[in-house]
Amino acid sequence: MNAQIVHDRLLDHYGPQGWWPADDAFEMMIGAILTQNTNWTNVERAIANLRDAGLLDAQAIADCDEVRLARAIRPSGYFNQKGKKLKTLAEFYLAHGGEAGIDRLPDVRRALLELHGIGPETADSILLYALHRPVFVIDAYTRRIFARLGLTPPDAPYDTLQDYFQSRLPASAPLFNEYHALIVMHAKQHCRPRPACSGCPLQQSCAYHGRAGHGSMQSAHLTA
DNA sequence: GGCCAGGTGTAAA
């Protein structure tokens, strides 16, 4: 099992995911912040509220009262924190004249990481899904799945995991786009922290269930 | 009622 084979099996099983679910680059960036440690269905509610309030716009967010902004994004959780983060992002977006201006920065990743509320996953999500850069996004699902497959250490730092993928795959934005989306799709169905695996025929050899070996159940899921 | 969800910033050890 290797990184390319896992991708191929996921794609074969789930089909193309066509991410990111957003109408434009700015909405994509908004979603990247709102989805931090939060269920995507809650993010969809928050984005719908923003749209209804005319706040799906950088200038509107920059001008918006913090209380009103927080109220709009309430369903996505952490609404006070995320409200501040959205304002920071909107001001950054405006200062550079939109995504085209951001795309021209000499080091976009560093610039994004300097913003309050944007860490490595959010920065890389923006690079990949808004700016179409060949950057591999690491999230909790990626870490969990590949640790259970025995391919990466469970406590590996973000950059180490990112190197694992980027050194083994061609530097292709469309490939990384699909791969990350497929990882999320697969994880939601089969790789929860405590998956309900009653009836799983591979329990005895499943790494998750605490017995010997790596990846038997996970491999089965990938091939199922 | 507890766990979980496509993290990040801050402060203490």
Next chain:
DNA sequence: TTTACACATGGC
């Protein structure tokens, strides 16, 4: 440098 904790809603 590592670890703990705050941030918060909604589904199951």
